[in-house]
Amino acid sequence: MKKCLKCGIRTNIYIPQHRLALCPEHYINWFEARTQRTIEEFKMFQKTDRILVAVSGGKDSLSLWNVLVKLGYEADGLHINLGISEYSEISEIKTRNFAQRIGRKLHIVDLGRDFGRTIPQIKENERRPPCSFCGTLKRYYMNLYAREYGYNVLATAHNLDDEVSVLMLNTLSWNIEYLSRQFPVLPEENGFARKVKPFCKMSEKEAAMYAVLAQIDYIEDECPFAEGSTTLHYKKLISQLEEKSPGTKLRFYSEFLSKMYPVIKDRRPKTSINRCKSCGEPTQSEICMICRMRNNLLYGKLQTSTDKADNP
Amino acid sequence: MQVKEKIYVLYRGKKIEFEEEKMKVKEILKKLNLSGEYAFAVRNGEILDENQTVKAGDEIKIVNAISGG
Numbered sequence A: 001m002k003k004c005l006k007c008g009i010r011t012n013i014y015i016p017q018h019r020l021a022l023c024p025e026h027y028i029n030w031f032e033a034r035t036q037r038t039i040e041e042f043k044m045f046q047k048t049d050r051i052l053v054a055v056s057g058g059k060d061s062l063s064l065w066n067v068l069v070k071l072g073y074e075a076d077g078l079h080i081n082l083g084i085s086e087y088s089e090i091s092e093i094k095t096r097n098f099a100q101r102i103g104r105k106l107h108i109v110d111l112g113r114d115f116g117r118t119i120p121q122i123k124e125n126e127r128r129p130p131c132s133f134c135g136t137l138k139r140y141y142m143n144l145y146a147r148e149y150g151y152n153v154l155a156t157a158h159n160l161d162d163e164v165s166v167l168m169l170n171t172l173s174w175n176i177e178y179l180s181r182q183f184p185v186l187p188e189e190n191g192f193a194r195k196v197k198p199f200c201k202m203s204e205k206e207a208a209m210y211a212v213l214a215q216i217d218y219i220e221d222e223c224p225f226a227e228g229s230t231t232l233h234y235k236k237l238i239s240q241l242e243e244k245s246p247g248t249k250l251r252f253y254s255e256f257l258s259k260m261y262p263v264i265k266d267r268r269p270k271t272s273i274n275r276c277k278s279c280g281e282p283t284q285s286e287i288c289m290i291c292r293m294r295n296n297l298l299y300g301k302l303q304t305s306t307d308k309a310d311n312p
Numbered sequence B: 001m002q003v004k005e006k007i008y009v010l011y012r013g014k015k016i017e018f019e020e021e022k023m024k025v026k027e028i029l030k031k032l033n034l035s036g037e038y039a040f041a042v043r044n045g046e047i048l049d050e051n052q053t054v055k056a057g058d059e060i061k062i063v064n065a066i067s068g069g
């Protein structure tokens, strides 16, 4: 059995990529301190900023919210109920309970009520896969709530495995445009709030262990639409590399940020941003994608073929 | 008559039983087609090492950290 590096007691908790054994108490401290270091490294935000955390009710987002509040940041939550049967019901309950536990404000968007259609209902009329329009809707409401309620930072719980799988995907196709946006902090611009990913250097397993040790009650079920996703496939592949040589994921990601990102960051296409004529949110078109989606759903109009992702 | 104890494994809302007297965490992960790189076992709130043994009568929970979407 290994011994905790800090206090010497026997422990099972070992992080191979950092060659680090820690007892539960010191693991929690380490995880929180590492998040703080990441926040500072990328100058994500400060104690004076007002942060809105996207919370799904899963282990990563509840852990992130917990860590930020414990570190003394002004962080409230935004939960979007997607209307995906039992999965969404349980997610909302767990998120509400957690908000109560930490005593922070929680905003709730109910897609069925606020957008007029749930994800399964939209799916019936959409050509795109659910995760595609689901992502668009989530980004839209996050930005909308940030502006309406005066938050200047949007935090999401994307972890190292999320970032590495996307990085791998974008690298395999040398998608310079996407790569040039893959940075854990994107400044406020064109009416979009600043976006940050404080868990970008924490692996999925590290976040899950934190959730267990900090006794966070999260939803364990996966969204039914996640099954068979490309991300999942890549994560499993990358995990095999990591198993053979621990530290591969962190190296691939960190070296990208320090060596490759500076070279390509100015390749971000400059786009002109308008205000949606219907809802006032930023968009590249006259009417934003969300309003177009809503119109299509409610009035059954044909979708235009020039649909473009609105949000950088 | 004595009821034979089993190893009880809770995994994503399902309860799975193993007839074995004892098993290593590693073996359980393997049976569930999971890797220790992203999954781990918890017994009474305590995280277990892959090489630890669980025995009949134990109830453990498997956490699979990987999520898609």
Ligand code: SF4
Pocket (backbone or CB within 6 Å): A082, A119, A130, A131, A132, A134, A135, A223, A224, A225, A226, B068, B069
């Ligand atoms: S898996 Fe896809 S559909 Fe489900 S919540 Fe995530 S993005 Fe939305």
Ligand SMILES: [Zn+2]
Pocket (backbone or CB within 6 Å): A004, A005, A006, A007, A008, A009, A022, A023, A024, A025, A026
């Ligand atoms: Zn310790």
Ligand SMILES: [Zn+2]
Pocket (backbone or CB within 6 Å): A276, A277, A278, A279, A280, A281, A287, A288, A289, A290, A291, A292
């Ligand atoms: Zn609009």
